[in-house]
Amino acid sequence: MKPLDDEELRQLLAQWETPPAPTRLRRRVLSSSPRRRVGIPRYLRIRTSVAAISLAALLMLAYWAGAKRSPSPPASTGLASFQPAKNPNLRIVRITENEQD
């Protein structure tokens, strides 16, 4: 069959009508409240996000490096828990005058 010419094609295409937009579409669109980001431009939001992520990464790196480097501290460095020996078992050694020479 011979193909349609331009005018025939245009006439046929014009016969395809669409249904109207559903009435609920308007309600759906206009009731979904847009998340306003008042006063913060887009480029600034991106920069803030990048800065926050970089800061978090730096903090984690610093924490990790610090934990790796510092040795574990002694259990106690003060004298508060000092206890004298209970059974010292002392032995006195005298030095004679001859030994001193």
Place this chain on the structure above:
Amino acid sequence: MTPTELQQAYENHADAVFRFAFRITGSVAVAEDLAHDCFVALGRGSAAYNPEKGSLRVFLLGVTRRLAARLWRTESRLDPLGEDGRFVEPTSLETLEIQDAVAACVGALPPLQREVLVLAEYEGLTLREIAQAVETEVGTVKARLHRARENLRKTLAPFAPARRNPTA
């Protein structure tokens, strides 16, 4: 975009967006969802409109087209949107009314041909505006439009009024 601006945009362009979405998807429900997502994206600023780059209507049709393309890619991962997608002629056209036959033939076009045809024939966009909406070159739009029309000239030939009822 303020709620007032969004409402104004909706009043001015909702019909065009819905019509376009319906004609490229063939489904009222899907078209409604696409139109909804399009205006919500506009309202939330995730689709940033720049008046210097063209009219709001062309911009919204472009957003709708991107949403539809995403849907197609999701639903048919094994059938990518090729430049020369195969045109499968709809079967049993004889039993259809003309309007349904036109819908079936346009719906059978490869998506990239279908969208430029709908934008040109039904939305009245210029080649430059279509190129902007579908994010390609004017030459590519011309080629797609030519192929779409060629396909439809053949498949819709039996429905030309003069040929359908020669005695009338």
